[in-house]
Amino acid sequence: QVQLVESGGGLVQPGGPLRLSCVFSGRAFSSYAMGWFRQAPGKEREFVAAISFGGGSTDYTDSVKGRFTISRDNAKNTVYLQMNSLNPEDTAVYYCAAKDSPYGSRVDFEYNYWGQGTQVTVSS
Numbered sequence: 360q361v362q363l364v365e366s367g368g369g370l371v372q373p374g375g376p377l378r379l380s381c382v383f384s385g386r387a388f389s390s391y392a393m394g395w396f397r398q399a400p401g402k403e404r405e406f407v408a409a410i411s412f413g414g415g416s417t418d419y420t421d422s423v424k425g426r427f428t429i430s431r432d433n434a435k436n437t438v439y440l441q442m443n444s445l446n447p448e449d450t451a452v453y454y455c456a457a458k459d460s461p462y463g464s465r466v467d468f469e470y471n472y473w474g475q476g477t478q479v480t481v482s483s
Contacts (some may be wrong), residue, residue: 361472362383364457368477371445375481381455381474388436388472389413392463394470395399395429395440397451397479407453408440410412422448445481452476 367379383391394409408429409418417429428441438455456470464470 361457363457363472363474364440365453365455365474365477368453368479369457370480370482371411372483373481374448375445376443377445377471377479378442379453379477379479380454381440383436383438383457389433390459392458392460393429393431393438394456394458394463395438395453396456396467397453397477399450399451401447402451404454404467406465409458409461409465412461416462420465424476442479445479447481450479450481452478 363381365381371377375446389412395407396404397407398404406420407423409426410429410431414431426444431438454476455470455474458470473481
């Protein structure tokens with residue numbers, strides 16, 4: 360059974376950085392594309408970023424391009440989301456997800472496994 364455990368969330372001031380991590384266990388991590396999604400209070404869950412199984416292909420939603428970077432370390436079974444220049448609109452619960460496919464997707468129901476989420480709050 361695949362398990363995903365996120366960490367790294369917290370309270371950060373506007374303009375500050377934060378790095379999220381998600382540790383994958385239970386299957387061959389390098390066979391899965393990975394994604395990050397987020398859900399703000401009162402809003403639907405939205406796609407943030409995705410990375411292919413080997414890390415060579417990435418995708419971002421427009422609102423985070425140039426600020427967020429998704430990466431993975433297949434030796435550590437971990438996917439990261441480096442978030443820079445955070446603003447209050449980035450406040451949300453962030454979820455990592457695994458897709459049993461070489462390439463990621465912007466569609467949440469195409470992902471097979473989900474973490475429990477980690478809260479990110481951007482506020483002064």
